[in-house]
Amino acid sequence: MDEILIYKDAVEPIYQQLARHLRLQIESGRLAPGNKLPPTRDLARQLGIGRISVVNAYAQLQDNGLIAAHPGRGTFVTSAQPAPVPAEPIWAARDALNMSMREITRLARRPGVIAFSGGTPPEEFLPVEALRHAINTVLDRDGAAAVAYEEAEGYRPLRVSVAEYVTSLGIQCHPDDILITGGTQQALDLVVQSMLGEGDRLITGNPTYLGLLDIAHIRRVIPIGVPVDADGIRLDALQNAIDEHQPRLIYAAPTYHNPTGAVMPLHRRRQLLAIAKRHNIPILEDAVYHEMGYREDPPPPLKALDEDNIVLHASGFSKILLPGTRTGYVIANGPLRDRLARFKQAADVCTPALNQRAMHAYLASGALIGHLNRVRAELRARCEAAIEAAHQHLPPGSRWVDPTGGLYLWVQLPDEGPTAAELYVTAIEHGTAYAIGSLFHTDGSGNRHIRLNFAAHSPARIREGFERLGAAWHAWQHTYHPAAYRTPIL
Numbered sequence: 001m002d003e004i005l006i007y008k009d010a011v012e013p014i015y016q017q018l019a020r021h022l023r024l025q026i027e028s029g030r031l032a033p034g035n036k037l038p039p040t041r042d043l044a045r046q047l048g049i050g051r052i053s054v055v056n057a058y059a060q061l062q063d064n065g066l067i068a069a070h071p072g073r074g075t076f077v078t079s080a081q082p083a084p085v086p087a088e089p090i091w092a093a094r095d096a097l098n099m100s101m102r103e104i105t106r107l108a109r110r111p112g113v114i115a116f117s118g119g120t121p122p123e124e125f126l127p128v129e130a131l132r133h134a135i136n137t138v139l140d141r142d143g144a145a146a147v148a149y150e151e152a153e154g155y156r157p158l159r160v161s162v163a164e165y166v167t168s169l170g171i172q173c174h175p176d177d178i179l180i181t182g183g184t185q186q187a188l189d190l191v192v193q194s195m196l197g198e199g200d201r202l203i204t205g206n207p208t209y210l211g212l213l214d215i216a217h218i219r220r221v222i223p224i225g226v227p228v229d230a231d232g233i234r235l236d237a238l239q240n241a242i243d244e245h246q247p248r249l250i251y252a253a254p255t256y257h258n259p260t261g262a263v264m265p266l267h268r269r270r271q272l273l274a275i276a277k278r279h280n281i282p283i284l285e286d287a288v289y290h291e292m293g294y295r296e297d298p299p300p301p302l303k304a305l306d307e308d309n310i311v312l313h314a315s316g317f318s319k320i321l322l323p324g325t326r327t328g329y330v331i332a333n334g335p336l337r338d339r340l341a342r343f344k345q346a347a348d349v350c351t352p353a354l355n356q357r358a359m360h361a362y363l364a365s366g367a368l369i370g371h372l373n374r375v376r377a378e379l380r381a382r383c384e385a386a387i388e389a390a391h392q393h394l395p396p397g398s399r400w401v402d403p404t405g406g407l408y409l410w411v412q413l414p415d416e417g418p419t420a421a422e423l424y425v426t427a428i429e430h431g432t433a434y435a436i437g438s439l440f441h442t443d444g445s446g447n448r449h450i451r452l453n454f455a456a457h458s459p460a461r462i463r464e465g466f467e468r469l470g471a472a473w474h475a476w477q478h479t480y481h482p483a484a485y486r487t488p489i490l
């Protein structure tokens with residue numbers, strides 16, 4: 001048996017860590033059918049853990065059919081086939097989707113197209129002058145250190161600033177608990193890599209953030225989609241999914257969820273935490289849009305309500321500040337934080353020193369609050385323009401919930417008429433683009449949904465773009481269902 005490393009302070013329970021190690025060794029053939037596992041007492045002593053953890057790990061593997069206990073003789077690896085690794089068709093379909101995604105993105109970049117398809121804030125929101133000032137300050141002050149390697153954990157003063165910043169959101173944490181990452185995306189990826197193995201299940205909302213599905217795909221983790229309603233992940237369905245799939249992690253984006261814009265109310269946040277605690281499943285919280293509300297303040301992040309240290313909080317400065325500096329962070333503590341730092345080191349050594357130091361200088365200048373207030377006011381104006389334009393121009397029967405934060409309007413097209421994918425090329429021909437809803441789904445559903453990043457354009461361009469979209473829909477109906485438009489002859 002290979003060496004097994006158990007982290008006693010990790011969020012992941014000890015017995016699950018052990019079961020995961022053993023499962024990987026069995027599935028990779030390092031523990032072959034017929035091999036005898038050590039008696040629980042011996043393995044517990046060897047690993048310095050409680051015997052009950054070993055008993056629970058063996059019980060889990062036994063339930064999965066990977067090992068069998070023979071009274072009097074011991075516990076053996078069975079000849080059962082390893083647990084199914086991601087069904088190829090799922091990934092094959094996703095590869096096909098990714099291909100078409102590239103094509104879709106290329107089409108949306110055509111000159112003159114008013115594209116609502118992207119996920120970034122508009123360029124005019126980015127505080128370029130303040131960044132120039134911050135970079136110059138850092139280069140003058142730090143010289144070569146500003147362009148040298150940084151610790152894998154991140155530039156210490158930035159970690160202090162982030163700890164102060166998240167305290168303002170209600171999260172108690174020490175700078176040592178913060179790992180600076182290459183954007184929120186890398187924070188999510190590092191957590192998935194360090195906590196899940198190939199074939200493990202990850203719960204997410206359905207629909208969900210496309211970048212999370214990409215991570216699951218690349219890491220060969222199986223995403224289990226749980227339906228989302230106007231208040232976020234549905235907890236009855238979550239409970240069923242846990243019972244059925246024994247997931248190892250729950251991904252939740254409770255505030256201004258991408259793509260739906262849903263905000264999970266306080267009581268549901270507490271219930272979600274209670275469910276995760278009851279089943280000992282860590283939650284990966286994605287809070288990248290938390291500060292982008294333009295109505296009332298959202299409830300506190302899950303991490304602020306987390307009394308059991310069960311939440312890993314990932315966020316970053318892309319949406320509120322500067323996407324291209326790739327500065328994000330994840331909050332975790334103890335051995336798990338160290339493990340994440342090792343994965344970070346292996347991925348890219350460190351987030352560029354200049355970016356981290358410039359971000360620190362910017363935060364230290366106190367300019368963030370003013371910037372956020374300006375961004376929120378502008379987002380609100382754009383959101384109002386989008387809602388008005390949607391009422392006026394989107395096909396009759398379209399449905400949506402007015403967003404209260406974030407960048408997106410999530411629209412369900414009428415049941416009669418083209419699907420989002422069918423309409424896409426006609427929309428491009430009419431000079432506008434959107435993101436196709438099915439891309440955000442774990443099961444390919446959502447083909448009548450579209451996501452519109454209204455924040456990308458001024459109110460006038462939003463009106464123009466939505467008008468083009470409405471015209472595209474009518475043109476499609478005329479082309480393919482002319483009967484629907486024939487005036488009856490009396």
Ligand SMILES: Cc1ncc(COP(=O)(O)O)c(C=O)c1O
Nearest residue numbers: 119183184185209258288316318
């Ligand atoms: C929900 C969500 N999480 C994470 C990210 C990635 O953010 P970052 O640019 O900080 O990597 C995005 C970007 O679109 C997002 O929508």
